[in-house]
Amino acid sequence: MHVTLQDVARQAGVSTKTVSRVVNNQGEISAATRQRVQQAIEQLGYRPNFLARSLVSQRSSTLGVVASGLGYFGPSSTLTGIEQRTFELGYSLLFSLLPHSDETNVFPILDSFVARRVDGIIWAVSEIGNNRTWIQPEALQGLPPVVFLTMEPKPGLSVVTVDNRTGAMRAAQHLVDLGKRRIAVITGPLAWWESRERLAGFKEVMQKANLEVLPAQVVEGDWTATSGRRCMLELLEQYPQVEAVVAGNDQMALGALGIAHQSGLKVPDDVAFVGFDNVPDSPCFWPPLTTVEQHLFEVGAVSVQMLHNLIATRQDDMVELASEVRLLQTDLIIRESTIGMPADKVVRPVEQDSFKIQPPK
Amino acid sequence: MHVTLQDVARQAGVSTKTVSRVVNNQGEISAATRQRVQQAIEQLGYRPNFLARSLVSQRSSTLGVVASGLGYFGPSSTLTGIEQRTFELGYSLLFSLLPHSDETNVFPILDSFVARRVDGIIWAVSEIGNNRTWIQPEALQGLPPVVFLTMEPKPGLSVVTVDNRTGAMRAAQHLVDLGKRRIAVITGPLAWWESRERLAGFKEVMQKANLEVLPAQVVEGDWTATSGRRCMLELLEQYPQVEAVVAGNDQMALGALGIAHQSGLKVPDDVAFVGFDNVPDSPCFWPPLTTVEQHLFEVGAVSVQMLHNLIATRQDDMVELASEVRLLQTDLIIRESTIGMPADKVVRPVEQDSFKIQPPK
DNA sequence: TTGTAGGCGTTATCAA
DNA sequence: TTGATAACGCCTACAA
Numbered sequence: 001m002h003v004t005l006q007d008v009a010r011q012a013g014v015s016t017k018t019v020s021r022v023v024n025n026q027g028e029i030s031a032a033t034r035q036r037v038q039q040a041i042e043q044l045g046y047r048p049n050f051l052a053r054s055l056v057s058q059r060s061s062t063l064g065v066v067a068s069g070l071g072y073f074g075p076s077s078t079l080t081g082i083e084q085r086t087f088e089l090g091y092s093l094l095f096s097l098l099p100h101s102d103e104t105n106v107f108p109i110l111d112s113f114v115a116r117r118v119d120g121i122i123w124a125v126s127e128i129g130n131n132r133t134w135i136q137p138e139a140l141q142g143l144p145p146v147v148f149l150t151m152e153p154k155p156g157l158s159v160v161t162v163d164n165r166t167g168a169m170r171a172a173q174h175l176v177d178l179g180k181r182r183i184a185v186i187t188g189p190l191a192w193w194e195s196r197e198r199l200a201g202f203k204e205v206m207q208k209a210n211l212e213v214l215p216a217q218v219v220e221g222d223w224t225a226t227s228g229r230r231c232m233l234e235l236l237e238q239y240p241q242v243e244a245v246v247a248g249n250d251q252m253a254l255g256a257l258g259i260a261h262q263s264g265l266k267v268p269d270d271v272a273f274v275g276f277d278n279v280p281d282s283p284c285f286w287p288p289l290t291t292v293e294q295h296l297f298e299v300g301a302v303s304v305q306m307l308h309n310l311i312a313t314r315q316d317d318m319v320e321l322a323s324e325v326r327l328l329q330t331d332l333i334i335r336e337s338t339i340g341m342p343a344d345k346v347v348r349p350v351e352q353d354s355f356k357i358q359p360p361k
Numbered sequence: 362m363h364v365t366l367q368d369v370a371r372q373a374g375v376s377t378k379t380v381s382r383v384v385n386n387q388g389e390i391s392a393a394t395r396q397r398v399q400q401a402i403e404q405l406g407y408r409p410n411f412l413a414r415s416l417v418s419q420r421s422s423t424l425g426v427v428a429s430g431l432g433y434f435g436p437s438s439t440l441t442g443i444e445q446r447t448f449e450l451g452y453s454l455l456f457s458l459l460p461h462s463d464e465t466n467v468f469p470i471l472d473s474f475v476a477r478r479v480d481g482i483i484w485a486v487s488e489i490g491n492n493r494t495w496i497q498p499e500a501l502q503g504l505p506p507v508v509f510l511t512m513e514p515k516p517g518l519s520v521v522t523v524d525n526r527t528g529a530m531r532a533a534q535h536l537v538d539l540g541k542r543r544i545a546v547i548t549g550p551l552a553w554w555e556s557r558e559r560l561a562g563f564k565e566v567m568q569k570a571n572l573e574v575l576p577a578q579v580v581e582g583d584w585t586a587t588s589g590r591r592c593m594l595e596l597l598e599q600y601p602q603v604e605a606v607v608a609g610n611d612q613m614a615l616g617a618l619g620i621a622h623q624s625g626l627k628v629p630d631d632v633a634f635v636g637f638d639n640v641p642d643s644p645c646f647w648p649p650l651t652t653v654e655q656h657l658f659e660v661g662a663v664s665v666q667m668l669h670n671l672i673a674t675r676q677d678d679m680v681e682l683a684s685e686v687r688l689l690q691t692d693l694i695i696r697e698s699t700i701g702m703p704a705d706k707v708v709r710p711v712e713q714d715s716f717k718i719q720p721p722k
Numbered sequence: 723t724t725g726t727a728g729g730c731g732t733t734a735t736c737a738a
Numbered sequence: 739t740t741g742a743t744a745a746c747g748c749c750t751a752c753a754a
Contacts (some may be wrong), residue, residue, distance in 0.1 A: 025549060076431040
């Protein structure tokens with residue numbers, strides 16, 4: 001069916017090895033034969049078979065990625081970053097999605113990756129409930145190098161994640177600095193590690209500012225704008241003195257904003273709002289939303305780079321120093337929902353954990 | 362490095378072929394040997410190598426997908442649908458992203474798919490400018506079956522797309538039915554086929570209603586909310602009598618809504634708005650947005666099913682009847698931005714081009 | 723500079 | 739019911 005090296009070799013009147021050398025640009029070859037071989041390749045429309053190459057070379061130049069929740073801006077950005085860097089480094093990408101559920105059995109997915117002999121795996125699913133209990137030495141044993149995204153760093157694992165706690169602290173501190181005292185929070189689902197981190201950051205700032213956090217000030221949403229509406233209604237009911245709201249993401253902030261409008265509250269004078277994510281629409285919310293930007297595209301790119309290094313290391317010497325952690329910082333984007341006048345100022349702090357994407361080798 | 366069939370065979374004291382039969386559940390095998398083989402598999406931790414299997418069986422059980430613009434809800438939904446159906450049908454998915462640019466050379470991506478011997482390809486990139494000129498018989502020659510998404514159906518190609526024209530007609534007709542006469546349109550970039558289709562649908566309704574469409578009534582955005590703001594400002598400048606706006610997507614509608622608020626216009630009494638996409642946030646816009654829902658998850662799922670059938674067909678007999686077209690209908694979701702009162706009614710028409718996802722064989 | 727032999731891990735063919 | 743042998747398409751080692 002397909003044209004093979006043999007066919008080309010026969011056509012060009014040389015050996016298969018010579019054709020192989022031409023295809024892979026290796027070894028010294030006389031200009032004449034190279035010419036002849038290339039002509040034969042063109043003529044026959046030869047396309048190399050990576051499966052056969054992978055079989056003998058024991059590497060597939062393919063990475064596997066497991067993602068989730070592409071309907072949201074964050075995961076999509078991360079995936080885009082992953083794909084781009086993967087391509088730049090010369091890999092292909094096997095792609096799998098996981099439902100947002102504890103129940104899902106991850107092993108079929110891992111098996112399909114192993115069966116296709118991926119050189120490495122990126123686990124781009126948020127830490128939710130106990131959906132990480134599968135991460136055990138025995139399970140990792142049979143796998144190529146893995147980089148985990150968005151989880152509490154654990155010894156022995158390579159992790160790339162956003163500093164959610166500090167991000168939330170920036171949001172809360174901003175409100176405190178503006179003189180707000182009665183600050184409420186709409187969290188994401190607390191089964192999510194990210195949500196708990198953000199809540200912890202919020203509480204830390206409140207404590208330092210000697211501000212109480214009553215149970216009535218904390219409500220739990222599910223990331224959707226609709227849940228933001230519900231949460232804001234609850235807040236107005238159980239904590240009517242609220243002066244500001246920190247939302248776990250921009251969607252919930254949007255929903256909460258809607259309720260504020262319906263209730264005739266002035267934003268930000270009566271109630272100020274801060275979101276999290278800086279989705280592309282957030283500058284066009286009504287009013288434009290102050291929010292915390294995560295650099296998720298970079299999270300994706302960095303994780304691929306880390307995986308690439310891991311793969312190279314494992315091949316060179318068998319020493320396994322897989323435990324590396326990258327914590328990416330956030331930016332506070334200040335807009336009208338907190339300061340009430342046209343502004344789009346970026347407050348970028350000194351980077352504590354700065355990073356660079358390393359150039360391909 | 363890895364445990365192979367041979368290792369298992371040796372351990373169990375049988376031939377490799379016998380092990381192969383056990384692994385693939387084929388042929389008759391005595392319970393005793395099966396037992397022994399399975400034990401050896403467990404013991405050694407054997408994982409089959411799909412690369413080797415693909416090499417000999419001439420099929421990789423892998424599909425390739427080329428997508429674009431995951432930052433938007435639509436493409437992400439489509440990709441999610443593709444992934445899910447792909448997994449259900451027992452394939453793996455090789456994933457590639459294309460920048461939104463005419464210039465991009467698609468052949469390296471196609472080559473990487475062919476090199477890995479994907480069984481089929483889904484081209485999930487919108488038709489923009491002349492980014493489809495590569496689709497020529499010669500280029501298609503060397504490829505496995507391909508299904509194209511979101512493009513003008515062409516003879517000889519398999520296409521799955523949303524009926525954008527009819528969708529836009531629903532939106533426009535809804536406004537006409539509400540008694541609006543001076544209706545403007547904010548289009549997506551007109552280099553996109555989808556944008557032109559939606560504009561054509563809009564114009565068709567206007568014509569039937571004996572309503573003029575002046576050049577001043579049509580402005581071109583770039584899908585972003587920010588461009589929606591700019592376009593709405595232009596409209597208010599050059600067509601101040603505007604009573605309603607049809608936007609090319611929900612993001613631009615959001616931006617336009619913001620300008621309406623800033624200008625003190627009442628929605629929908631002064632100006633009504635309709636979007637396109639039904640993004641999850643749209644019920645929480647201010648006011649909630651009437652919009653046209655595309656079933657993009659289904660577009661993805663249907664395209665995979667079509668591809669699967671194509672692959673099966675090509676293998677059975679060599680007859681190539683690749684030209685199939687599926688046109689999926691839209692739903693109009695009516696909300697406050699047009700009717701000004703709490704409502705969330707779905708108008709679902711009789712399906713002209715109904716479809717079912719066929720069960721896996 | 724070029725060629726030969728052997729093997730990567732699996733499945734198909736044909737015997738036993 | 740099982741097994742030996744030959745592919746699948748490519749690359750590495752070693753010669754020539």
